[in-house]
Amino acid sequence: MNIRRRELLKLGTLAAAGGALTAPAWAQEFPSKPVTIVVPFAPGGNTDIVARTVAVALGKVLGQSVIVDNRAGAGGSIGAMQVARAAPDGYTLLLCGAGVVVTVPEMVKTSYSRSNFAPLGLVNKGSMVLLARKNETRFKNFKELAAYARSGEGKLIAAHSGPGTPNHLALLQLETLLKTKFTIVSYKGSGPALIDLIGGQVDVHFDQVSSSLQHIKGGALQPLAVLGPTQDPSLPGVQTVAELGFGEIDGTTYVGVLAPSGTPKAVQDKLAAALAQAVKDPQTVNSARELGSVAYSSTPQEFARLLDAEYALASQATKDGRLKAD
Numbered sequence: 001m002n003i004r005r006r007e008l009l010k011l012g013t014l015a016a017a018g019g020a021l022t023a024p025a026w027a028q029e030f031p032s033k034p035v036t037i038v039v040p041f042a043p044g045g046n047t048d049i050v051a052r053t054v055a056v057a058l059g060k061v062l063g064q065s066v067i068v069d070n071r072a073g074a075g076g077s078i079g080a081m082q083v084a085r086a087a088p089d090g091y092t093l094l095l096c097g098a099g100v101v102v103t104v105p106e107m108v109k110t111s112y113s114r115s116n117f118a119p120l121g122l123v124n125k126g127s128m129v130l131l132a133r134k135n136e137t138r139f140k141n142f143k144e145l146a147a148y149a150r151s152g153e154g155k156l157i158a159a160h161s162g163p164g165t166p167n168h169l170a171l172l173q174l175e176t177l178l179k180t181k182f183t184i185v186s187y188k189g190s191g192p193a194l195i196d197l198i199g200g201q202v203d204v205h206f207d208q209v210s211s212s213l214q215h216i217k218g219g220a221l222q223p224l225a226v227l228g229p230t231q232d233p234s235l236p237g238v239q240t241v242a243e244l245g246f247g248e249i250d251g252t253t254y255v256g257v258l259a260p261s262g263t264p265k266a267v268q269d270k271l272a273a274a275l276a277q278a279v280k281d282p283q284t285v286n287s288a289r290e291l292g293s294v295a296y297s298s299t300p301q302e303f304a305r306l307l308d309a310e311y312a313l314a315s316q317a318t319k320d321g322r323l324k325a326d
Contacts, residue, residue, distance in 0.1 A: 030090055030267050034065040037093050037257070040079025040100055042072040046210050046291055050124045050255050051095045058282035061274040075164060075325075076100035077110050084112035088262035090271055095123070095257050100308040101163040106314045114311060117258040118268055119303035121275045123284075126293035128170050128231035128251030130224045130241075131197060131205045131212055142244050145204065150180050151222050158182040159193040159202040164314070166304045167206040170227045170251030172317050175204075177247050178315075190234075197221065206255055209234050210292035227251030234292045237285040254296070256303045272300050 035058070039051045040322045049284055049306035055066040080100050086092035094100075094117065104112050110184060132139065139145040149156040160167040163186055175182055185202050187193040190211040197205045198220050205212075209232050216235070218219045226232050242248045257275055259268060278284060279297040288295040317323035 016220055022241070030270060031064045032064055033091065033304070034067055035059075035062065035091050035093065036067045036069050037095050038079045038083050039068055039070050040072065040076035040094070041070065043070050044209070046126075046293070047096065047165070047255060049287065049291060050125055050293075053284050054095070054123050054257075054275075054278055057278035057284045058274055060281070061277045075104045075162070076106070077104050077108070077112075080104070080117075081110065081112055084116040085260070085262055086260050088260040088264075090259060090263050090267035093120070093257050093271070097166060097255050098307050099164050099166060099169075099314075101122040101258065102307055102311040103314040103323075106311070106318045106321060107164050112306060115308060116261050117305060118261050118263055120257045120268060120272045121279075121300055122254050122256040122296050122298035122303050122306070123275060123279050124255040124288055124293050126253045126291070127209045127230075127235075128166065128227040128253060129207060129209050129212060129232070129235065129238070130215075130227055131194075131221045132203065132224055133197060133200065134219055134222045136203075136222070137230050139224075142239075142241070142246075145224055146246065146259055148177055149178055149182065153181045154183045156180075156182045156203075157185060157203045159185045159187060159205040160195055161190040161207065164323065166251060166253045167208070168323070169310070169313055169317070170249065171206045172322055173249045173251070173313075175322075176242070177249055183207065194221075200283050205206055206251065208292075213292045232292075236316060252278070253293075254306055256298070256304075256306075268300070 037051055039048050041047050051068050055068050058117055059066040066172055076096055080094060083094040084094055105113050139148045158171055160171050190207050193205045194215060196202050213234055216223055223235050223238045225244060226238050227249055231240060265269055276297045279295050285295045314323060
């Protein structure tokens with residue numbers, strides 16, 4: 001009986017050792033097939049361009065093809081839902097801004113939440129800017145705009161590119177900072193909002209520098225302030241709201257990559273390290289610069305902190321009744 005116990009114990013020990021060896025070996029073999037990056041927006045936009053550039057660089061690092069799959073609709077929730085439901089094996093990833101993961105579920109009922117995703121790292125960041133028409137006469141700079149907005153609640157007609165977008169959240173932050181209310185007009189994307197701003201249907205627009213730079217350089221629009229902690233290299237001399245003496249506002253936009261929660265830690269670590277390398281690829285850096293943004297790498301922990309910060313902002317705005325779907 002004692003011999004039998006010893007044999008069973010030996011077999012159990014060998015099985016445990018075999019299991020310990022199998023997991024790292026499996027992780028080392030990853031990826032053994034193409035990886036898919038889901039972009040929850042239509043082809044051709046800035047997020048899609050970032051995804052396709054990162055995919056090429058990431059494929060080089062991983063030694064496998066990385067495919068971009070556009071799954072647009074419902075504010076990004078259709079694509080996010082697909083990844084949340086995917087097998088947690090590292091072969092299906094999501095590339096998007098924080099809003100898709102934390103803000104959209106605060107506004108509408110979704111079948112996923114922040115807890116369904118494991119952040120792997122950031123790949124791009126950009127500044128946001130407050131824009132007015134070049135020939136605007138009621139306010140020629142940010143200080144005059146602040147005085148105009150404070151002179152009557154709802155007097156300033158402010159546009160953003162969609163409910164729950166970083167543009168919308170930046171607008172809400174500025175309302176709070178100036179202690180007033182705007183008449184808010186929501187658009188389905190920056191393009192239509194920029195057209196109406198140039199045409200005089202709205203007074204200002206909160207936009208990414210990458211979307212509006214051509215209109216600024218072309219002379220149709222003027223930047224009143226950068227909506228972030230630092231000035232943007234694409235807009236030399238344009239000060240931040242804080243530098244102008246009005247307090248801090250952070251309208252920086254970030255794009256990162258997430259995996260389904262439950263993805264093995266070893267696979268997450270391998271993907272995070274590969275992403276960090278891909279972001280440094282010269283093609284990735286140059287593509288971001290052409291968009292008016294910056295190729296930006298981070299740890300999974302830094303990305304997680306940004307998700308938490310945006311969740312806190314969106315949650316409070318929802319409770320205040322200022323953030324809701326159209």
